[in-house]
Amino acid sequence: MFEEASEVFDNMFKSSFPLTFIVFIPAVLILVSPLPAEAAHEFTVYRMQQYDLQGQPYGTRNAILNTEARTVEAEVLSRRCVIMRLADFSYDKYQKALRQSAGAVVITLPKNMSAMPQDIVQQFMELEPEMLATETIVPVYFAMEDDELLSIYTQTLTSSSSQGSLSAAEVLLHTATANGFQMVTSGAQSKAVNDWAITSLEGRLxxxxxxxxxxxxxxxxxxxxxxxxxxxxxxxxxxxxxxxxxxxxxxxxxxxxxxxxxxxxxxxxxxxxxxxxxxxxxxxxxxxxxxxxxxxxxxxxxxxxxxxxxxxxxxxxxxxxxxxxxxxxxxxxxxxxxxxxxxxxxxxxxxxxxxxxxxxxxxxxxxxxxxxxxxxxxxxxxxxxxxxxxxxxxxxxxxxxxxxxxxxxxxxxxxxxxxxxxxxxxxxxxxxxxxxxxxxxxxxxxxxxxxxxxxxxxxxxxxxxxxxxxxxxxxADKRDPEFVFYDQLKQTMNAYRVKPAIFDLLLAVCIAAYLGVMYLAILNFGVLYSVVRRITQPKAKVYFSVAV
Structure with missing residues (x-):
């Protein structure tokens, strides 16, 4: 396939220059774009508790997630999906995400929980009641770590950490060129589960x-x-x-x-x-x-x-x-x-x-x-x-x-x-x-x-x-329920590799400029052709005769 493509490009280069310029750049953009398998990762996430007890709501009240990923090290977390690892989790960081109106929080857990240091495990166990004590609008999910998810976290952490130490121009350039991840859940908004029955068992001797x-x-x-x-x-x-x-x-x-x-x-x-x-x-x-x-x-x-x-x-x-x-x-x-x-x-x-x-x-x-x-x-x-x-x-x-x-x-x-x-x-x-x-x-x-x-x-x-x-x-009583459970507790999440919005703006400007140049080139094709021909035409040889 690549040999055939090289022959096509070779023939294009031998033809007129404008045609080569018009076709070559879009072809390069298509070829260098990431493959679909490398641009997305699908994994299972588990939502935080959502229930009502004696009329008091607890846990997260939202299940929909469609926003760009950041780590808590980023300065701006508003409307972003904040990814945290259990090893780095703290209640202050969690509260920072909530205070800045983060779009969601995803906490990644190691597959082998017993290998975690006991002080980290104990700290998280003590924080769980605090997380559930009051309701929060921000959807909170947990996910088991795998190689792809760790790679997403590492890349997001690098991007989030570097922004605070760069100048405005460097941040703008970095934002336009860096890769990001759009986190999207596949499920719907959570709703109350009606007529749920809690079962107990009795036996005697x-x-x-x-x-x-x-x-x-x-x-x-x-x-x-x-x-x-x-x-x-x-x-x-x-x-x-x-x-x-x-x-x-x-x-x-x-x-x-x-x-x-x-x-x-x-x-x-x-x-x-x-x-x-x-x-x-x-x-x-x-x-x-x-x-x-x-x-x-x-x-x-x-x-x-x-x-x-x-x-x-x-x-x-x-x-x-x-x-x-x-x-x-x-x-x-x-x-x-x-x-x-x-x-x-x-x-x-x-x-x-x-x-x-x-x-x-x-x-x-x-x-x-x-x-x-x-x-x-x-x-x-x-x-x-x-x-x-x-x-x-x-x-x-x-x-x-x-x-x-x-x-x-x-x-x-x-x-x-x-x-x-x-x-x-x-x-x-x-x-x-x-x-x-x-x-x-x-x-x-x-x-x-x-x-x-x-x-x-x-x-x-x-x-x-x-x-x-x-x-x-x-x-639960229908008029005054003692407890209410909600669905959408387990979902599939997709992490799509994307460019930030400013990249789309920059790309639109470049495309507009490119099309403008092409439009002018077509309107003035005769002049452009004369200039190109004058540049590419070989110089005529001059012969001198010498009298003897």
Whole structure:
């Protein structure tokens, strides 16, 4: 192809000069333009949370992006897509983009999150609640880094950083000649999802004596939460919160846990307000909520009201202390007392939902405070869970519950008596497989409908060990919705290599000048031809005769 083109150009050069000049320049511009494959890059982006809770909007309110890329180092960010890497992210830089009315913010995350320095990970986890605290009009996206995206960031960073150190003329020239990237999303504007159902699961094990026995309720929520729903895997929160006798055991796996425990709230209303027969109405010994138990060497029993001596709640507290002190001395166990603050928009722990309805309840977690960032972060991925510690904590809960259910302390059983041994011991391989499965897909409440494989699989496994397994659905009230979810949480973004607008202006001026010259050349073709011929015509040879 190139050989044929060279022959055409050679013939053109041998012909008249104006024709060569007219055709050659556009041909060169076409040949030197980048190939389509080199001029665009397509990648997946995950939008920040967008939801309403109790009428209060949270997260980003926009999903459309079509603007030129810049990094935060650029002086002007207005109506630009600001690209930030997680390694360089800070709240001040993020706020700078918002204050300057940036067109969008794209935060790139490394594929191997566990390789990131822990101080950077911890810093970002602490900033996530701040990012979600109030709504923002600016669309905010997250993307996983690849070679092409890193190249786009590097080129954009070079362009953004150089502008501040150049003179006005240099900036103008650089702007006209540099390459840029136009970031465009393929989706539409986000809208509210109507009739979304949050699903919870219930199952029970009856003790000897049936309905007349007191009931112990074991509760754990299965959904996860983070600044971006599609990146919320919830390895430790709450992928690690999942064991006949003189008590009935009632198990409840709640949905909407990260949205003020909407599944638990509706379940309590159904059992306490809208039915005459329920295990929750008769004699509840206590409610034990499990949350974030996959790491750490400490266990905290969070209570809204300290248990009184002689109550089943107090017995569980003492049995937990006994098991930890006698069998796992490396674990630090403590009780954390925090009153329920009804003025807060969000409850601190799930047991507070039961405490509001005057049911004795507490939450067991390795976290000392509900405000710690590990509970609601996209950084809570599979490497964040230590299966050995999760197995140990599972055994602590099982041993303590068994000692309460069978009243082993009053029967004289020693504190170091281990019930779950041999065939009944915790299977770490099976536990690891469960955690792997739970963290293989994001479990944000906006992504888990009633047909979700997560819900169906949890229901199947509960049905293998429990009786009367049933589903409970929660839909927001149409007139005064407690929660509203939005779509467009995952989109495809394209980065197109483009020239800036000033380049288009400069190119238009050059084309106009070029056409003007061609127009004048055609009008005065005779004069131009005479001049060209006079220049190109060979000089006549002059002969002198010499007389001899």
């Amino acid at each position: 009856a003790g000897v004596g049936g309905e007349d026995l007191p009931t112990i309720v074991i509760v754990s929520h299965y959904d996860s939460f983070g600044v971006a729903p599609w990146l919320s895997y919830g390895a430790d929160s709450n992928g690690s919160g999942r064991t006949h006798a003189g008590y009935n055991l009632l198990f409840f796996v709640s949905g909407g846990g990260k949205f003020n425990y909407q599944g638990t709230k509706r379940w309590l209303e159904e059992n306490l307000d809208h039915t005459d027969s329920s295990l929750l109405q008769d004699n509840v010994a206590f409610v034990l909520c499990l949350d974030t138990l996959g790491n750490g060497d400490s266990m905290h029993l969070h209570v809204s009201k300290p248990p009184k001596e002689g109550t089943p709640q107090y017995s569980l507290l003492k049995e937990l202390e006994t098991v930890v002190n006698s069998q796992y001395p490396e674990v630090k166990f403590s009780m954390v007392h925090k009153k329920i603050n009804l003025a807060d928009d969000m409850l601190a722990w799930e047991h507070e939902r039961f405490g509001i309805r005057r049911l004795p309840a507490f939450t067991l977690s390795h976290l000392a405070s509900h405000r710690l960032a590990e509970r609601s972060s996209i950084m809570d991925s599979r490497p964040h869970v230590d299966v050995n510690k999760l197995s140990r904590n599972t055994k602590v809960v099982a041993e303590a519950l068994a000692r309460v259910i069978y009243n082993l302390t009053e029967k004289g059983a020693p504190g170091d008596l281990q019930i779950f041994t041999e065939q009944m011991q915790v299977q770490e391989e099976q536990l690891s497989a469960v955690v792997d499965w739970l963290t293989a897909q994001p479990r944000a409440a906006q992504l888990l409908d009633k047909d979700s494989s997560v819900v169906s699989t949890l229901e199947y496994h509960l049905g293998r060990y429990l009786k009367d397994v049933k589903r409970h659905y929660v839909k």
